[in-house]
Amino acid sequence: MTTHMHDQSIAVIILAAGKGTRMKSDLHKVLHPIAGRPMLHHLVASAATLHPARTVVVTGAGREQVERAVAPLGIATALQAEQLGTGHAVAQARAALAGFEGDVLILYGDVPLVTAATMQRMIDRLHGDDSPAAVVLGFRPADPGAYGRVIADAAGRIDRMVEYKDASDAERAETLCNSGLMAVHSRDLFALLARVGNDNAAGEYYLPDIVMLAAADGRASAVIETGEGEVAGVNSRGELAAVEAAWQATRRAAAMADGATLIAPDTVWFAHDTLLGRDVTIEPNVVFGPGVRVADGAVIHAFSHVEGAVIGEKADVGPFARLRPGADLGAGSRVGNFVEVKKATIGVGAKVNHLSYIGDAEIGARANIGAGTITCNYDGYFKYRTVVGEDAFIGSNSALVAPVTVGRGAIVAAGSVLTRDVDADALALVRPPQVDKPGWAARFREKMVARKAARR
Known part of the structure; x- marks a missing residue:
C-alpha cells in the first residue's frame, strides 16, 4: 500500500x-x-x-x-x-x-x-x-x-x-x-x-x-x-564519527555500483550531494565537499580536495589539486599537482599542470598555463577577472595582474608580470634584459673567502 x-x-x-x-x-x-x-x-x-x-x-x-x-x-x-x-x-x-x-x-x-x-x-x-x-x-x-x-x-x-x-x-x-x-x-x-x-x-x-x-x-x-x-543516534563526537562512517560506506558502495572506480574506497570521502558519472576513476585520499558534479570518464588523482566544482567529461585532476567553489573544468582539461582553481572556467582541453593559482578567471580552450603561474585577482579590497584566450601559452612563473586579458594564440614569456592586455597572437615579454659579467662570480668568491679567513 x-x-x-x-x-x-x-x-x-x-x-x-x-x-x-x-x-x-x-x-x-x-x-x-x-x-x-x-x-x-x-x-x-x-x-x-x-x-x-x-x-x-x-x-x-x-x-x-x-x-x-x-x-x-x-x-x-x-x-x-x-x-x-x-x-x-x-x-x-x-x-x-x-x-x-x-x-x-x-x-x-x-x-x-x-x-x-x-x-x-x-x-x-x-x-x-x-x-x-x-x-x-x-x-x-x-x-x-x-x-x-x-x-x-x-x-x-x-x-x-x-x-x-x-x-x-x-x-x-x-x-x-x-x-x-x-x-x-x-x-x-x-x-x-x-x-x-x-x-x-x-x-x-x-x-x-x-x-x-x-x-x-x-x-x-x-x-x-x-x-x-x-x-543509530548521535549523542557524542564518537557516535557522530560512527554515523559518518556508516553513511560514507553506503555512499561508496553506491558509487561503485553505479559505475565509478574507487581505487581505495575507504579513503574517499563524499559530500551528501556529490554526483558522479560513469567510468569516473577516483584515486586514494580524495575528499569531496558539497556541490560537486563529475562527468563521465573523469579521473581524480590522489590527495585532491574538490568542493563546489564541475569536472567535465574525461577531465584529469591532481594529484594534490584543490578545486574550490566556482571551478568549472571543461571536457578533456587538465588541472595538475599543487594547482588551486577558484571561481574560474578551464576550457576544453586546456592545461594548468603544475604549482599554479587560477582564481576569478576564464582560461580558453587548449590554452596552456605554465608552472608557477598565478592570477593576481585581489588588491586587498576588490576581486578582478583574468581572461586567457583560446590556444594562448603562458610561460612558467608568470603573474597575471587582473584585470587583464591575453588574446587568442598569444604567448606570454616565462617570468613575466603582466599588467596590460596582450593582443591575439602577440608575444608579451615583461622582464629586464639579462646582463652577464664575465669572471664576476670567481672574483666574488675569492674576496669573500679572504674576508672570512681574516675574521678567524
Missing part, C-alpha cells in the same frame, strides 16, 4: 529539544554535519520525499540555532521549554498541527539516517488491515543495553512496551528494542498524549506510553523492524 493508495496527508514532527551536553559543543547537536550537511537537514530531506503537508521541529535548548537552520526551509517550530520527556516534547507540536488530519510521523533530529522508504513502510503499516493505533519502528541491536523493549507477537502486534529503567529481568531479555520513531493517526495522537502520566523511574512523560493507553482502549499497535544502523 502506498501513500497515494490510502490517500492520507502526512505531517512530520522532528524532536530536537535535547541539550546534547555530551557533544561538548557550542553548536546544537542536530546541526553537526554528516557528509557536509547538518544531521537535521538529512532527516528533513528524507521526509520531504513523502511530500508532508506540514513539518514541525520541536526545539528547546539552543532553539535560536535550530530555528535559524530551518527557517529558510519554511519549517515550523514548537518550543519545549522544559525537557520533560518525549511524550511532552511531541505534545508541544499540537498548536502547529492545529486543523491537520492525517498521519503523523515522529522522528528524532539526532537519528539522521532513517530512509524515506522506512518512513513510508511505517505509514503503510498504519493503514494495514488490522488498523493499528500506532506503528513503532523497532530494531535488534548487537547490544540492547538500556534501550526500551518492545514485546510483540510473531505478527508484530505489540503486547506491551517498557522503558529499560522500568523493565523486569524477563523484559530486559527481549532483544527487540524501541527506536523511538512512531507513526500515529493525528486523530489519536494528541488525545492519547493528554492521558500520559509521569509515574515512572525518570518522572518523565514517555511517548511509548500511548501504545499501552490505546491497548487499554482495546486498540492494538504494531511494530516493524529495521537495521540497527538506520536508527
